[in-house]
Amino acid sequence: MTDEKGFPIPYASLYLVELQTGVTTDDNGHFQTTLKKGRYTLEVSSIGYSKERLQVDVVGDAQERNIVLHERIYQLGEVVIGRNTEDPAYSIMRQVIAKAPFYRNQLVSFHAGTYLKGTGKLKSIPAILKLSKEVRKQSKEMLGKLFVLEEQREVTYAAPNKWTNRVKAYANSFPENMRVDIGITTVNLYTPNLFDKVSPLSAGAFSYYRYQLEGSYAEGDHVIDKIRIIPRNKNPRLLSGYLYVVDDLSCLSSAELVVEEGGLKANIRVVCSEVSVGAFLPTSTSMGCVIDVMGIEAEASYLCATHYARVQAKKLPANGQVFPIETNHSQLAVSKAQAKKQRKIEEQIRKLTDKPDLTNAEAYKLYKLTAKSIELADTLKSLRKYERPNRELQNDVKTDSLAGKKDSLYWADVRSVPLRPEELESYARKQQRLMQKDSLNKSGDSLHAKKKTIAGKVLNTWLTGQTFTTKDKDVWLKLYDLTAYVPEYNFVDGLWVGAKLTGGLKLSEKADLNFTPRLYYATARKKLISDFSLTLNYAPRRAGNLWLKGGRLTDDYNGESGESRLYNSAATFLFSRSDVKFYEKSYLALGNRMEIANGLQFSASLEWQRRNSLQNFVSKAPLGGHVEPNVPENANYQFMPVNNLLKSSFELNYTPAQYYRIVKGRKAYEEPLFPTFSLRYERAFPMSSEKYVTSYHRLEFAAWQTVDFGMFNRFSWNVNAGMFRNAKQLQFPDLKHFVSTRMPLTERSFDTGFFLIDNYRYATADRWAQAHMSWHMPYLLVKQLPFLRKKSFDEALHLHTLVTYKNSPYSELGYSVGFRNVARVGVFAGLNRLKYSTTSVSVSLPFPK
Secondary structure, three states, X not given: OEOOOOOEOOOOEEEEOOOOEEEEOOOOOOOOOOOOOEEEEEEEEOOOEOOEEEEEEEOOOOOOOOOEOOEOOOEOOOOOOOOOOOOHHHHHHHHHHHHHHHHHOOEEEEEEEEEEEEEEEEEEOOHHHHHOHHHHHHHHHHOOOEEEEEEEEEEEEEOOOEEEEEEEEEEEOOOOOOOOOOOOOOOOOOOOEEOOEEOOOOOOHHHOEEEEEEEEEEEOOEEEEEEEEEEOOOOOOEOEEEEEEEOOOOEEEEEEEEEEEOOEEEEEEEEEEEEEOOEEEEEEEEEEEEEEEOOEEEEEEEEEXXXXXXEEEOOOOOOOOOOOOOOOHHHHHHHHHHHHHHHHHHHHHHHHHOOOOOOHHHHHHHHHHHHHHHHHOOOOOOOOOOEOOOOOOEEEEEEOOOHHHOOHHHHHHHOOOOOOHHHHHHHHHHHHHHHHHHHHHHOOOHHXXXXXXXXXXXXXHHHHOEEEEOOOOOEEEEEOOHHHOOOOEEOOOEEEEEEEEEEEEEEEOOEEEEEEEEEEEEOOOOEEEEEEEXXXXXXXXXXXXXXXXXXXXXXXXXXXXXXXXXXXXXXXXHHOOOOOOEEEEEEEEEEEEXXXXXXXXXXXXXXXXXXXXXXXXXXXXXXXXXXXXXOOOOOOOOOXXXXXXXXXXXXXXXXXXXXXXXXXXXXXXXXXXXXXXXXXXXXXXXXXXXXXXXXEEEEEEEEEEEEEEOOXXXXXXXXXXXXXXXXXXXXXXXXXXXXXXXXXXXXXXXOOOEOOOOOOOOOEOOEEEEEEEEEEEOOOOHHHOHHHOOOOOEEEEXXXXXXXXXXXXXXXXXXXXXXXXXXXXXXXXXXXXXXEEEEEEEEEOOOOO
């Protein structure tokens, strides 16, 4: 396929009307397909060119057909856009956005066949990686060489989210030890987030995008409007490119989008065809991607051709109409209530659709009304008020046993594009590697190679962990990664050396049991450290969790909100700095947590402890430096002799109007719309024995919420207050401790906590109150600089305040930049009685759980 000057047209779309089949050209304009004898109607199109409709007669042997497309001529009437005149694109896009919820849910079911092809080429890697001999060896086999992957699938979809994929054939030229999957089989252009970016069809799109009408053209019975989408700022979470709108239906016929983030740039084309009346579905999807990140340069491409066999789609209701509700006898009362709501929505929709044009606010309202109308018409909707339909992708992928053994004749039949010489060469290289491997297996070196492979698997399991399951998945054993074998180093114990594992048993469809033991040897203290956790998960709709825990270990005095033990271990080993202070605890605890009403969780526990202070058993730091005493920095601290404690605790957490979904049989909460409130009571019992001397009542209240303003602004707040009553002989671990640290690298989020004071500085046995507020936004200070505006990090302001009995009020003001709460750098200023005290820089890097 070429243009009028003979230049190839890459990624053009060919649609066979009778077969509802899409074919895509490659980057050289070539295509191929296999057809039975007969006459076919072929619609040929490419963005920027006029669509051609051709008759093709297939009579026998292979035929070659060269197609020339003519450059599209767009018609744009005289439009004068002044200061108070908007571009005609806005009127069109308001209709598209208002109807997006319908088109997002238009498909009831379909069955389709797909051909997918992806290629990748690694062009360069950082020089520092080449210092490794193994990396140099692997890079020699990879750099500058093209790798290709092909798949033929049958895809079945059933609303709202059930996908069945049958892989009939696959082939690739990637190395045998590298697993590569093509995840994209189809694209829904109407989702609020498109390619993990803010969609130009989302409800609030007018706040993030500008629209410009580039022209219109006739295509069959429809008029197509070409609309340019322009981000209002250079935020990497926004798209750019063009949308092609079917004017009378307000749906998309194709899209040409650009995704840019960091060192990645992808050009994506999606071409849709009218596979049934009023239903435009993707028949051709292609992507070209260039990557240049931290010295890694690569390029990749992807194309997918889809042919539909059976399609069932809803028809767009006429203006003012909503979707009818199907009823059954068990839902009759609910359906009457739904019908009443539908009539109210119908009247609102009618008033809006009768208007010749919509404002942005009216388009947004119509978007919401249409979405609500679809939700009410959903016959699969739960009768429970706050249960949402499970939109988790149910993707069942099955691979035919002979899928990887298809020969070249088979592939010649199913490919929609011929292989390029570079792709043929890539397959030839892999064939040569496999022949060399077979030759090695037949020689005496095969036993050595197998031993090497087994040793590699054992090493990989030790480094990264692995979960083993029985065939029916009713029993499992999880081995953890390297950090579970040597999890800690401190001046009290030395190095912890041992192991941790988890075994599980499925008791029924609604219950499972997990047992997690840990056993370590403390090299300096020469003691065994061990604990266990036995957990029963039951009543999945009520998130039931019964647990029994116990053991003897070295614990942090600030056990409720202490600093990361892993980060403290690194600081202790490398810099002789131990911010965490330790005591010995033997304990046995029994507890239960369960939801007693929607959004209302109740937990209760009973725990026995025996505690005593510890001293350092390491006298010399590994890399030199001073060994700090194991004494918390707090005026209330006293040496703790051996003592026992028996306590119970009760906690209520409540979130009003808490929506949820059932995921894998268990209740999963959505992001709450309202604050969460928590009330906690803890009681330590006075006992007749001399060892049970500690007794107290502790009452605590907390509330927190995170509120999103649009797509990019987020405000979070958290308040907490409490007090001790009738406290007698409290030991230091019993005090109220706070999220605080002076470590420059912390696992804590900047949204809650203090970053300039010691872990134990404000621990109290009396009354306290604290408040935390954070506001995240895309642009504040440094991102106003032109060369940083397109970067994907955000900025945030933080305010933290703490008041404790007999201590002056303490506050911290902070500013940070980073990627949500994944990684951030912040600068904080401390204030005592609103007077400046100190400043410091901190890095927040939460360790993956």
